Amino acid sequence: xxxxxxxxxAPTKASPFYDPKLRSIVVQVAIVVxxxxxxxxxxxxxxxxxxxxxxxxGFEFLNSRSGFExxxxxxxxxxxxxxxxxxxxxxxxxxxxxxxxxxVATIVGFVVGVGRLSSxxxxxxxxxxxILVFRNVPLLLVILFWYQGVLALLPNVRSSLAxxxxxxxxNRGLYLPRLIWSQGAWLIIAGLMVAxxxxxxxxxxxxxxxxxTGLQLPVFWVSVAxxxxxxxxxxxxxxxxxxxxxxxxxxxxxxxxxxxxxxFLSLLLALSFYTAAFIAEIVRAGIQGVPKGQAEAYSSLxxxxxxxLRLVIIPQALRIIIPxxxxxxxxxxxxxxxxxxxGYADLYAVGGTILNQTGRxxxxxxxxxxxYLGLSILISLVMNWFNVKLALRQR
Amino acid sequence: xxxxxxxxxxxxMTLAQPAPNSEVGILAWMRKNLFATRADMLLxxxxxxxxxxxxxxxxxxxxxxxxxxxxxxxxxxxxxxxxQLPAGWSAACWxxxxxxxxxxxxxxxxxxxxxxxxxxxxxxVGLLVPLLIPRAPLKRANAILFFGIYPFIAFVLxxxxxxxxxxxxxxxWGGLMVTLVLAYVGIVVSLPLGIVLALGRRSRMPTIKLLSxxxxxxxxxxxxxxxxxxxxxxxxxxxxxxxxxDKLLRALIGVALFSSAYMAEVVRGGxxxxxxxQYEGADSLGxxxxxxxxxxxxxxxxxxxxxxxxxxxxxLFKDTTLVLVISMFDLLGIVKQGIxxxxxxxxxxxxRTGYVFAAVIFWIFCFGMSRYSQYVERRLETxxxx
Numbered sequence: 001x002x003x004x005x006x007x008x009x010a011p012t013k014a015s016p017f018y019d020p021k022l023r024s025i026v027v028q029v030a031i032v033v034x035x036x037x038x039x040x041x042x043x044x045x046x047x048x049x050x051x052x053x054x055x056x057x058g059f060e061f062l063n064s065r066s067g068f069e070x071x072x073x074x075x076x077x078x079x080x081x082x083x084x085x086x087x088x089x090x091x092x093x094x095x096x097x098x099x100x101x102x103x104v105a106t107i108v109g110f111v112v113g114v115g116r117l118s119s120x121x122x123x124x125x126x127x128x129x130x131i132l133v134f135r136n137v138p139l140l141l142v143i144l145f146w147y148q149g150v151l152a153l154l155p156n157v158r159s160s161l162a163x164x165x166x167x168x169x170x171n172r173g174l175y176l177p178r179l180i181w182s183q184g185a186w187l188i189i190a191g192l193m194v195a196x197x198x199x200x201x202x203x204x205x206x207x208x209x210x211x212x213t214g215l216q217l218p219v220f221w222v223s224v225a226x227x228x229x230x231x232x233x234x235x236x237x238x239x240x241x242x243x244x245x246x247x248x249x250x251x252x253x254x255x256x257x258x259x260x261x262x263x264f265l266s267l268l269l270a271l272s273f274y275t276a277a278f279i280a281e282i283v284r285a286g287i288q289g290v291p292k293g294q295a296e297a298y299s300s301l302x303x304x305x306x307x308x309l310r311l312v313i314i315p316q317a318l319r320i321i322i323p324x325x326x327x328x329x330x331x332x333x334x335x336x337x338x339x340x341x342x343g344y345a346d347l348y349a350v351g352g353t354i355l356n357q358t359g360r361x362x363x364x365x366x367x368x369x370x371x372y373l374g375l376s377i378l379i380s381l382v383m384n385w386f387n388v389k390l391a392l393r394q395r
Numbered sequence: 396x397x398x399x400x401x402x403x404x405x406x407x408m409t410l411a412q413p414a415p416n417s418e419v420g421i422l423a424w425m426r427k428n429l430f431a432t433r434a435d436m437l438l439x440x441x442x443x444x445x446x447x448x449x450x451x452x453x454x455x456x457x458x459x460x461x462x463x464x465x466x467x468x469x470x471x472x473x474x475x476x477x478x479q480l481p482a483g484w485s486a487a488c489w490x491x492x493x494x495x496x497x498x499x500x501x502x503x504x505x506x507x508x509x510x511x512x513x514x515x516x517x518x519x520v521g522l523l524v525p526l527l528i529p530r531a532p533l534k535r536a537n538a539i540l541f542f543g544i545y546p547f548i549a550f551v552l553x554x555x556x557x558x559x560x561x562x563x564x565x566x567x568w569g570g571l572m573v574t575l576v577l578a579y580v581g582i583v584v585s586l587p588l589g590i591v592l593a594l595g596r597r598s599r600m601p602t603i604k605l606l607s608x609x610x611x612x613x614x615x616x617x618x619x620x621x622x623x624x625x626x627x628x629x630x631x632x633x634x635x636x637x638x639x640x641d642k643l644l645r646a647l648i649g650v651a652l653f654s655s656a657y658m659a660e661v662v663r664g665g666x667x668x669x670x671x672x673q674y675e676g677a678d679s680l681g682x683x684x685x686x687x688x689x690x691x692x693x694x695x696x697x698x699x700x701x702x703x704x705x706x707x708x709x710x711l712f713k714d715t716t717l718v719l720v721i722s723m724f725d726l727l728g729i730v731k732q733g734i735x736x737x738x739x740x741x742x743x744x745x746x747r748t749g750y751v752f753a754a755v756i757f758w759i760f761c762f763g764m765s766r767y768s769q770y771v772e773r774r775l776e777t778x779x780x781x
Contacts (some may be wrong), residue, residue, distance in 0.1 A: 024599070048635075049631075119428070119435070122442035138757055141753055145751075148746035149746045150747075334617065338618075348624075355628065373616040376616040
């Protein structure tokens with residue numbers, strides 16, 4: 001007789017205290033309840049505080065007259081304009097300094113980053129010193145140094161420094177010649193558009209041909225010729241539809257031309273040179289992140305260093321660089337809000353002035369959040385698109 | 396045997412020859428590192444010209460032509476500006492810094508009470524240095540003292556109002572002291588808060604995950620000045636009417652919340668880099684969630700991201716300067732105030748001198764932190780990496 005042990009004892013039921021599902025539900029409910037209560041408490045207090053200090057809420061104040069001037073602006077604005085218009089001027093100014101800053105910082109950053117890896121000892125040391133200095137100093141200090149330590153010490157208008165091409169530099173800013181477009185200027189734009197389209201077409205054709213036959217076409221030079229030639233053609237056809245306005249030097253004032261205010265200049269220089277130090281380190285890390293075998297492989301195939309760098313190393317390094325570069329671009333955009341320290345009228349500075357005049361703290365903060373989050377998302381989207389295009393296509 | 400067929404065979408080694416002249420010595424080094432190609436030559440010449448133009452100017456501005464003693468602005472003015480220095484003089488005006496040094500360090504903290512700040516600083520250094528030296532004993536006790544007990548000691552010493560110490564209100568604080576207070580509190584609060592947020596973001600509970608993601612992404616999407624602005628203008632609206640809220644405390648809350656969002660992302664990077672086997676191993680040993688996190692995952696994850704953590708500490712230290720925009724006076728703020736608000740020292744060189752001084756102090760702190768993190772990284776390297 002075989003011994004059959006029948007286990008009919010039901011497994012002991014664990015106490016509900018140890019049931020992970022139940023625990024998780026209890027914890028989540030508790031947190032939601034706490035959060036709702038906290039929010040209710042905060043909003044209740046806020047409403048009470050606003051009622052006591054007689055501050056109305058809502059966004060209708062954006063339509064009322066602002067009453068303050070903004071000297072540095074790209075779009076029409078006067079003290080008779082509305083608060084909404086003032087904020088728009090601020091947003092445009094923020095975008096202007098951010099876009100220019102990103103361009104300059106990228107160029108300087110790539111040059112310094114490659115310089116750090118140069119085989120030339122002097123270049124390597126200069127790049128290292130640049131990075132060491134700028135990475136370890138606060139950005140605000142750099143901005144103030146440019147503003148109060150450099151640009152404010154330039155000579156006054158009467159003894160402005162004369163620069164090439166009829167430009168002047170003094171403590172009121174940098175005065176550049178300005179191109180004034182007249183009728184027919186659209187032909188130049190049209191020429192540029194046509195040239196861009198043609199270059200794109202040529203590049204595609206050349207790529208297809210190289211894939212099929214292995215022959216390379218001088219795409220770069222063809223594109224340069226197209227991009228210069230067509231706008232020039234448009235210019236000639238329209239009969240040179242522009243005049244150059246040079247700044248005129250008076251005793252107390254420089255008139256005409258394009259004036260770049262010192263506030264803008266110091267902010268732009270500081271933002272781009274500071275961010276460039278971080279970009280340089282990213283570029284270095286990216287290039288060093290490409291395995292050494294890649295360089296050895298292209299050398300053994302007889303590809304020359306310059307070509308190898310362009311065709312083998314950089315495309316692979318970019319995969320490492322782009323995500324990090326994105327976060328630096330986001331930082332630069334957010335850091336442009338430090339404009340308030342030198343009085344450049346960006347979104348933050350204009351918003352601060354509006355808050356002081358109207359006391360609408362909540363609305364202004366909501367607008368800040370919305371605009372900066374919007375800009376951040378925009379940059380992220382563009383860079384992610386770029387990143388996906390560069391990503392390794394695996395079989 | 397045909398003897399003559401056998402080639403000559405060497406029986407002793409040739410003597411080692413010195414390396415050819417083209418491979419050793421300063422000339423060879425220069426050829427390799429400075430003049431390897433024609434482009435290199437051009438670059439070297441350009442770089443040498445830049446260095447030869449800039450370096451003497453910088454040195455003479457900082458040291459050789461600088462003014463070292465003086466009591467007011469006349470010491471740093473040229474003849475045409477009303478002083479004694481030769482026309483065209485342009486160099487640092489160090490008396491501006493030395494005369495206001497105490498102000499730059501302590502702000503308007505009462506003169507007779509400054510020993511309290513110095514004592515708090517001395518205790519800070521005394522606790523921090525053994526914590527940073529790996530061989531020093533009693534690490535656990537030291538860490539508890541530094542992170543747990545010291546904040547209370549420092550609070551009592553700096554604020555006062557008890558044990559017979561006169562009360563010093565925070566609007567009187569300023570200078571380097573405020574910078575360090577902001578950085579210390581920011582670091583001590585943001586690391587644990589960041590860890591909690593990172594765990595929350597990887598949590599399996601949907602509400603906790605959602606809340607963490609919303610907080611982290613919102614804070615990371617806006618500039619710090621906006622967060623400070625919120626802390627300065629909106630926090631007072633959130634509390635019951637009549638409650639007053641210290642301005643320094645508001646700035647501290649803003650800075651700590653802001654940096655904890657960044658810290659959370661750094662820690663999350665470390666958590667994601669952990670191999671799945673570590674989680675499974677801990678689970679199979681029957682460890683609870685907190686045991687698993689505290690004993691297995693966190694120690695390894697944090698070690699992986701030490702450079703990132705220190706980078707965000709450095710970022711935080713530099714970001715403390717932004718309290719200037721809500722009119723508080725940290726080191727940079729107080730230097731700026733001295734430059735634009737003090738007629739006694741209004742000279743063309745004051746701004747540069749003051750900012751160079753502030754830059755040197757910030758640089759020493761940030762550079763020290765980054766060097767120390769590299770050292771720790773090397774020490775903790777266990778050879779498991781690729």
